[in-house]
Amino acid sequence: MSSKKESGSSNYYKEPGPKLSAESPFESMMERFRFAADILKLDEGMFQYLASPVKQVIVSIPVVMDDGRIEVFEGYRVIHDNVLGPSKGGIRFAPDVNLEEVKALASWMTWKCAVVNVPFGGAKGGVRCNPKELSKTELERLTRRYTASLLEVFGPDKDIPAPDMNTNEQVMAWIMDTFSMNSQRTETAVVTGKPIILGGSQGRKEATGRGVVTVTLAALNKMGLMPNKSTVVVQGFGNVGSVSAQLMYEQGAKIIAVSDISGGYYNDGGLNIPEMFEYSQKNGNTLEGYPDAEQISNQHILELECDVLIPAAKEDQISRENAHKVQAKIIAEGANGPVTANADSILEEKGIMVIPDILANAGGVTVSYFEWVQDRQGYFWTEERVNRRLNRMMRNAFDNLYGVSEEHKITLRQAAYVYAINRVATTLKLRGIYA
Numbered sequence: 001m002s003s004k005k006e007s008g009s010s011n012y013y014k015e016p017g018p019k020l021s022a023e024s025p026f027e028s029m030m031e032r033f034r035f036a037a038d039i040l041k042l043d044e045g046m047f048q049y050l051a052s053p054v055k056q057v058i059v060s061i062p063v064v065m066d067d068g069r070i071e072v073f074e075g076y077r078v079i080h081d082n083v084l085g086p087s088k089g090g091i092r093f094a095p096d097v098n099l100e101e102v103k104a105l106a107s108w109m110t111w112k113c114a115v116v117n118v119p120f121g122g123a124k125g126g127v128r129c130n131p132k133e134l135s136k137t138e139l140e141r142l143t144r145r146y147t148a149s150l151l152e153v154f155g156p157d158k159d160i161p162a163p164d165m166n167t168n169e170q171v172m173a174w175i176m177d178t179f180s181m182n183s184q185r186t187e188t189a190v191v192t193g194k195p196i197i198l199g200g201s202q203g204r205k206e207a208t209g210r211g212v213v214t215v216t217l218a219a220l221n222k223m224g225l226m227p228n229k230s231t232v233v234v235q236g237f238g239n240v241g242s243v244s245a246q247l248m249y250e251q252g253a254k255i256i257a258v259s260d261i262s263g264g265y266y267n268d269g270g271l272n273i274p275e276m277f278e279y280s281q282k283n284g285n286t287l288e289g290y291p292d293a294e295q296i297s298n299q300h301i302l303e304l305e306c307d308v309l310i311p312a313a314k315e316d317q318i319s320r321e322n323a324h325k326v327q328a329k330i331i332a333e334g335a336n337g338p339v340t341a342n343a344d345s346i347l348e349e350k351g352i353m354v355i356p357d358i359l360a361n362a363g364g365v366t367v368s369y370f371e372w373v374q375d376r377q378g379y380f381w382t383e384e385r386v387n388r389r390l391n392r393m394m395r396n397a398f399d400n401l402y403g404v405s406e407e408h409k410i411t412l413r414q415a416a417y418v419y420a421i422n423r424v425a426t427t428l429k430l431r432g433i434y435a
Contacts, residue, residue: 033107036417039408046425049433053103054087054121055079059149061127063142066135075146077125077153080106083428086157087123088113088192088368090164091171093139097126108358109365114420116362116397118369123159125150131166143171147178154179156189156376162368163193173198189375192368201371203386204364209243209312209334210387211363214394215355216244216308216332217251222402223329223353228252231306233328235259235298236313237287240334240361242277244310249273257301259313262288264301302326311338318343326352333357348411356413358420359397366393 030051037047061073076099079087089109102124110122127146131139153159154175163172172191176198179190188199196202203210220227232253234245237260245255254270260280265271265287272292280287302309302318305327311317312334318326323343331347332355333339339347339354347354367390374380381389405415 030107032417033421035414036421039410039414039418040422040425042421042425046428049428050081050421050424053078053080053106054082055153056099056103057150057153058099059146061142061145061149063138063145065138073127073129073142073146075125075127075149076102077123077150077159078102078106079121079123079153079159081110081121081424082159083424083431084114084121085119086121086155087159088118088120088162088365089123089125090162091125091127091167091175092165093127093129093131093142093167093171094165095128095130097128102126110424111417111420112358112362112365114423115359115401115416116366116393117400117423118366118393120160120365120369123161124164125161126164139171140174143174144178147175148182151179151182154190156187156372160189160368160372161191162365169193169195169200189372192371194371199371199375199380201367201374201386202381202383203390204367204371205239206243206247206387207363207367207390208361209240209363210247210390211366211394212240212244212310212312212332212334212360213247213251214363214391215360215398216248216310216330218395218398218402219330219332219353219355220308225307225329230254230308231256232308232310233257233301233304233306234334235264235301235309235311235317235338236335237276237280238312241310241312242273242280244312244332244334245273246277248308248310253308256306257293257296257304258287259298259301260287262286264296264298265290265293266296266301266304267293308332310334314338316340318347320346323347324350326350328352330355333360336361344411344413354411354413355398356416358416359394359401359412362397363390363394366390 057077059075061075063071065071106122106124113120172194176191180187194200230253232248232255234241237258245258249255255273256268257264257266279290303325308330309328310332315337317338319340320342323346330353336357370386401412401415401419404419405412
């Protein structure tokens, strides 16, 4: 029997979604949609169109396991919207994947793409399986059969998958190859998040963290604060958190605290982020035992007085219980859903600007778009060009949302949904309904 392995460990961008209600994830997503629809005064017909997925596909995936037995898995692909362009969204492999969750995440991808003005609609896919229990060869057979079952759905002009929970660049390579073999031509643009040698993009590893920093700098500017005179706290030292900390450090900001799974590390004189990154890499990707800082709890790190707080670890970190203790001027949501819905009003009353995850961590999907563009051109950009274009798109997106929030006197989170839904609805009105 082949050794089992987990497919999800990699340090590049992915396209996951926010934590949703376990009871009704799609209804949880619709609550945000309804608020924006009310402000925009969408008529009932337009509301129903934008609320309904364009296509929902369920497939059975028979796989010959390494011991010769056949096991059948269930796979999903939901295209929520394709008004702005081909649909785009990740594929997740997890034992609790279900159609309602995939529908909700597809909807979220529609609004996320619209927020950053990427010409994609939203989609999501998944296979109900436990990748930890699958060998690499079993995982490859599952991926290829899933792809073969969706050949009529996928395509560089139709629907473009990407990595998500427990999938990675190897899985994307298998999808690309399966699609290409059936198309009888190499079709690199059918997926993003591929290895660079197969048409992946430079700058992808840092894309999400770089996007977080771009919108943070824009927010500091709106508040009249200088990066080199600002204090920053970063919760989480994985790919997004470490890149965010490093880039803010390079801007001259004083990083007074960071944390990882081993706890928080605080130094009011400022931490040496390059040194901490090197320490973590040499110490099994953990900061445990780092000497030049005072160790504090992961909870305490959220309550430190600072100009910028970047929660880049897990969801539900700032809730009704601790929101009143937060002392930051700006919160930039590097993770998905680090601020709970019932904490938003508390932070708003305190005058804290929250840059929502739907914008703050959209650097990943933006560079996914760049990868697709480069594949279609057959011409690849330098990392410097990728970063320059990413910074411009993220800054423009922030400015757009800030303008909407000022116009309607609403938070940036509310403005994100108002802006995105208005963009899709306006495009739909111009295109009309095909009969």
